[in-house]
Amino acid sequence: IMDGERRTTVHLMECIRAAKSRVFFINTGFLDRTGDDIHTSMLWAPAAPKGEIKGSKWIKSYEDWNVDCGLAAGLPGHAQIGKGMWAIPDEMGRMLVEKIGHPKAGANTAWVPSPTAEVLHSIHYHRVNVAS
Numbered sequence: 001i002m003d004g005e006r007r008t009t010v011h012l013m014e015c016i017r018a019a020k021s022r023v024f025f026i027n028t029g030f031l032d033r034t035g036d037d038i039h040t041s042m043l044w045a046p047a048a049p050k051g052e053i054k055g056s057k058w059i060k061s062y063e064d065w066n067v068d069c070g071l072a073a074g075l076p077g078h079a080q081i082g083k084g085m086w087a088i089p090d091e092m093g094r095m096l097v098e099k100i101g102h103p104k105a106g107a108n109t110a111w112v113p114s115p116t117a118e119v120l121h122s123i124h125y126h127r128v129n130v131a132s
Contacts (some may be wrong), residue, residue: 004032027082028066067106085111092113103128
């Protein structure tokens with residue numbers, strides 16, 4: 001289940017319940033979700049720049065909600081809980097510093113833009129016991 005639209009976020013627990021025998025992965029979708037919000041609100045007000053949106057309180061709440069729903073639905077051990085993708089492939093050093101927050105928040109998988117990023121990000125899962 002890709003939580004990339006406002007209506008999916010609001011009804012995420014119901015989405016998980018309805019597909020409980022088939023769910024193997026939930027994840028946030030920063031670009032999808034912000035695109036949905038921009039499309040929904042574009043006649044109401046201008047959109048903030050990407051960097052500003054990425055640092056906003058609602059993005060953190062959105063990603064935390066996704067993880068919280070996955071944990072509450074009992075997905076650990078049965079399905080993966082993702083927490084967004086690192087979409088800045090030229091900044092692997094920064095990813096190594098920042099993306100450790102995902103497993104610390106309960107995410108047990110993550111999207112990365114390349115095999116190099118995959119190897120680097122896997123280090124986080126050796127340093128963090130997600131189950132604890």
